[in-house]
Amino acid sequence: xxxxxxxxxxxxxxxxxxxxxxxxxxxxxxxxxxxxxxxxxxxxxxxxxxxxxxxxxxxxxxxxxxxxxxxxxxxxxxxxxxxxxxxxxxxxxxxxxxxxxxxxxxxxxxxxxxxxxxxxxxxxxxxxxxxxxxxxxxxxxxxxxxxxxxxxxxxxxxxxxxxxxxxxxxxxxxxxxxxxxxxxxxxxxxxxxxxxxxxxxxxxxxxxxxxxxxxxxxxxxxxxxxxxxxxxxxxxxxxxxxxxxxxxxxxxxxxxxxxxxxxxxxxxxxxxxxxxxxxxxxxxxxxxxxxxxxxxxxxxxxxxxxxxxxxxxxxxxxxxxxx
Amino acid sequence: xxxxxxxxxxxxxxxxxxxxxxxxxxxxxxxxxxxxxxxxxxxxxxxxxxxxxxxxxxxxxxxxxxxxxxxxxxxxxxxxxxxxxxxxxxxxxxxxxxxxxxxxxxxxxxxxxxxxxxxxxxxxxxxxxxxxxxxxxxxxxxxxxxxxxxxxxxxxxxxxxxxxxxxxxxxxxxxxxxxxxxxxxxxxxxxxxxxxxxxxxxxxxxxxxxxxxxxxxxxxxxxxxxxxxxxxxx
Numbered sequence: 387x388x389x390x391x392x393x394x395x396x397x398x399x400x401x402x403x404x405x406x407x408x409x410x411x412x413x414x415x416x417x418x419x420x421x422x423x424x425x426x427x428x429x430x431x432x433x434x435x436x437x438x439x440x441x442x443x444x445x446x447x448x449x450x451x452x453x454x455x456x457x458x459x460x461x462x463x464x465x466x467x468x469x470x471x472x473x474x475x476x477x478x479x480x481x482x483x484x485x486x487x488x489x490x491x492x493x494x495x496x497x498x499x500x501x502x503x504x505x506x507x508x509x510x511x512x513x514x515x516x517x518x519x520x521x522x523x524x525x526x527x528x529x530x531x532x533x534x535x536x537x538x539x540x541x542x543x544x545x546x547x548x549x550x551x552x553x554x555x556x557x558x559x560x561x562x563x564x565x566x567x568x569x570x571x572x573x574x575x576x577x578x579x580x581x582x583x584x585x586x587x588x589x590x591x592x593x594x595x596x597x598x599x600x601x602x603x604x605x606x607x608x609x610x611x612x613x614x615x616x617x618x619x620x621x622x623x624x625x626x627x628x629x630x631x632x633x634x635x636x637x638x639x640x641x642x643x644x645x646x647x648x649x650x651x652x653x654x655x656x657x658x659x660x661x662x663x664x665x666x667x668x669x670x671x672x673x674x675x676x677x678x679x680x681x682x683x684x685x686x687x688x689x690x691x692x693x694x695x696x697x698x699x700x701x702x703x704x705x706x707x708x709x
Numbered sequence: 710x711x712x713x714x715x716x717x718x719x720x721x722x723x724x725x726x727x728x729x730x731x732x733x734x735x736x737x738x739x740x741x742x743x744x745x746x747x748x749x750x751x752x753x754x755x756x757x758x759x760x761x762x763x764x765x766x767x768x769x770x771x772x773x774x775x776x777x778x779x780x781x782x783x784x785x786x787x788x789x790x791x792x793x794x795x796x797x798x799x800x801x802x803x804x805x806x807x808x809x810x811x812x813x814x815x816x817x818x819x820x821x822x823x824x825x826x827x828x829x830x831x832x833x834x835x836x837x838x839x840x841x842x843x844x845x846x847x848x849x850x851x852x853x854x855x856x857x858x859x860x861x862x863x864x865x866x867x868x869x870x871x872x873x874x875x876x877x878x879x880x881x882x883x884x885x886x887x888x889x890x891x892x893x894x895x896x897x898x899x900x901x902x903x904x905x906x907x908x909x910x911x912x913x914x915x916x917x918x919x920x921x922x923x924x925x926x927x928x929x930x931x932x933x934x935x936x937x938x939x940x941x942x943x
Contacts, residue, residue, distance in 0.1 A: 474938050579878045635839045638850060639878035642761040642785075646876065647852035654839040659851045670851055 414504050427479035428519060434472035435522035441465035442529035446536045465530060472526075480519075553695050554587035554594050555680055561585070561598065561622070561690040571684045574600045574620050577649075579637035581625060584692070593700040595625035596680055597634055597651060598690070601663045608679075609665045612697070615681035620690065622680040623666045624700045627653040629673040631702040634660070651677065665697070674703055733807025736800055740781050741808075749811040759785050766872070767813020771805045773868035777861075779875075788853050789875060791860060819867040819887070821894040829896025832889055836880065844913035845900040850876055859901055863894045 445461040448454060543550065561569040561582040569582050580598040583589045603619040615621070625634050632655035640646030650669055651660045658671030666677030678700050681693035744760030746752045751762030763771070774780040775796065779789035794801060809815065834843055840855035842848050847857035853876045858866065870890050873879030885893070903910055911918045 477938065573881070573883055575879075575881055577873050577879050578881055578884065580884070636850065637878040638852060638876045639873055640876055641872075641874055650851065652851050657849075657851050 414500070424479050427475060431472050431475050431480065432518050432522040434468050434475065435519070435526040438465050438468040438472065438526040439522070439529040441468060442526070442533035445533040446529075449533075449536050462533065465533070469526060469530070472523075476519075550592055550701060551699070552591050552593065554584040554591050555692045555695050557692065557694050559584045559587070559692045560685070561596070561682075561692070564589075568689050569598065570688045571618060571620060571690055572688060574598055574690075576600050576602070577639040577641075579639070579651075582622070582690075592626060593624065593696065595633070596622045597625045597637075598622045598682075599637060599649070599651070599662050601649065605663045607664045612665060612679065612681070614683075615679060615693065617682055617684045620682055621662050622682050622690075622692075623651065623660070623662065623677040624680070624696060626701050627655065627658055627673060628675050628677060628701070628703060629653065629658045629671070630655055632656075634658075634677065732800070733803035733805075736796070736804045737807055740795075741804075744785055749808065754785075763808055764811045765813045766808070766811075768805050768809030768816045769814040769868050770872045771808035772801075772816045773865055773872060773874060775801050775804060777865055791856060814871070817864065817867040817871070817887075819863045819891055819894050821863050821891050821898060823888065824890075824892030824895035826892070826895050826899055828889070829892035829894070829899075832885065832893050833896050836885065837893065840877070842913075843900075843915075844903070845897050846913055852876060858897050861897065861901075863898070866890075866894050866897055 441461050442465050445458060445465065448457045448461055562585045563569055563580065563582060566585075568585070569580060574580060578599070582596050582598050583594050587594055589595065599621060601616070601619045601621055603616075606616055606619060606621075608615060608621075623634070626632075627634050632653050634651050634653045636652035636654055638647065638650040638652055638659070640649060648669075649662060651662055651666070652658070653671070653673070656672050658673035659669040660666045660673070660677045661669050666679050668674075668676060675698070678696035678698040680696055683691050683693050685691045741763075743758045744752055745763050746760075749763030749766075751764075752759045774789070775794060777789075778792035778794045781795070782789050796804060805816070830843075833841075833845070837845075840848055840850050841858055842855075845858040848855050855877075861869075867887075867890050869877065870880050870885060870893070903913060911922060
């Protein structure tokens with residue numbers, strides 16, 4: 387019963403609304419002078435708008451197919467430029483040059499409003515292909531909007547976040563350099579920085595690249611439970627900064643320590659600074675948590691091998707990783 | 710009277726010529742020994758003057774620190790900066806020779822003409838540009854500055870790669886062999902004389918100043934366009 391009542395009220399409202407809409411004033415006297423239609427300008431504007439749409443689509447296609455940044459910039463810049471030219475042509479050729487003065491104090495008088503509406507509707511008269519222009523402008527706007535949103539796809543995997551957590555390091559995996567040569571323990575001298583990858587794994591997985599340095603064993607102060615992770619003082623950490631995910635590529639290696647800051651791994655993006663001697667703890671900068679450490683051992687032929695996985699989650703902190 | 714004067718003049722002229730390693734030892738005693746100790750044994754920290762031992766650093770490190778003017782410094786906790794050396798070329802040579810006699814690697818002889826610019830760019834980007842910037846104009850590190858390489862000579866670059874001065878890490882021959890160092894030097898030589906086709910390098914600082922300049926010029930152009938298309942109003 388109650389539902390029926392609601393339907394009845396809704397129907398009544400609709401009927402009243404229809405009735406009101408039907409009430410129309412008789413066609414008023416023209417205010418704007420006769421205005422030459424400009425079909426060529428209309429076609430030009432429509433063409434420019436379609437060109438803008440095509441350029442926006444081209445942006446998406448370039449972005450999807452490898453993203454040459456210069457081509458991307460060219461497509462987006464030309465798209466905006468075309469839209470600007472279309473607006474200028476519209477302003478000069480398709481807008482009636484009528485100036486109407488409003489009697490000042492009665493700004494919201496009803497006849498005034500009607501007059502403005504009349505001016506607006508008559509001004510639209512030269513736009514005989516209004517629908518065409520509307521459609522082309524709409525397609526340009528839609529394509530441009532999609533083009534501007536498309537690069538959001540670069541923010542990261544949306545559907546498959548498992549590859550962020552894939553772990554290529556297991557017990558016994560050997561460390562190789564960027565040319566695939568096996569790293570030996572005696573390659574890692576004091577004051578040198580080495581980048582290493584897991585042998586046989588995809589080097590582009592987030593957790594693959596590590597930095598390897600040698601710390602004087604007496605200086606080591608690793609957290610409890612990591613006592614045997616650093617053979618001869620050789621320590622390995624993820625190369626991906628825990629702040630914004632840049633490569634931790636700098637190694638501050640003081641030449642003469644008594645008067646210099648201590649050795650540190652530094653990320654060049656925002657200068658997050660990590661202490662290799664204490665388990666990658668943050669010494670300075672915006673990083674919120676230590677670099678994950680990889681337990682190391684020396685194999686029978688002097689080669690460096692991993693003893694297992696990292697001490698924590700690799701990569702920048704995000705909603706799923708905050709420890 | 711006359712023969713005495715003659716002898717004094719002759720002795721005064723001859724003694725510096727006879728010097729060699731001896732005058733190197735004298736210079737060492739004058740300028741280096743308070744911090745680096747007798748025979749390059751080093752002075753442990755604790756007192757007013759202290760410094761690292763020089764045994765084993767070789768002529769390689771001595772030549773780098775002395776020709777760049779990094780040494781002598783007034784205080785051991787100072788960051789060394791490039792300045793003109795207080796020693797003459799002959800004094801530098803004998804001092805380097807003397808410190809080299811403590812043992813260690815000799816002064817390297819790089820041959821950048823053997824290197825390749827493109828390989829050098831790649832290696833410089835991977836190993837050096839994080840601190841020195843890809844234009845080799847230097848930058849900041851935590852706790853110090855990375856100097857510009859604008860005035861670095863090929864020998865100084867080859868030395869710095871191996872010794873890692875101040876806060877810089879060093880690179881073993883397994884990491885970068887001598888031929889790769891030649892390529893890096895060749896690239897740095899190119900970066901020292903950049904080919905600025907437009908005539909304005911904007912400090913070679915990269916996209917941020919370039920963007921600022923572009924925005925200023927584009928902004929002025931846009932104001933001009935707005936003035937032209939808006940000129941219709943009475």
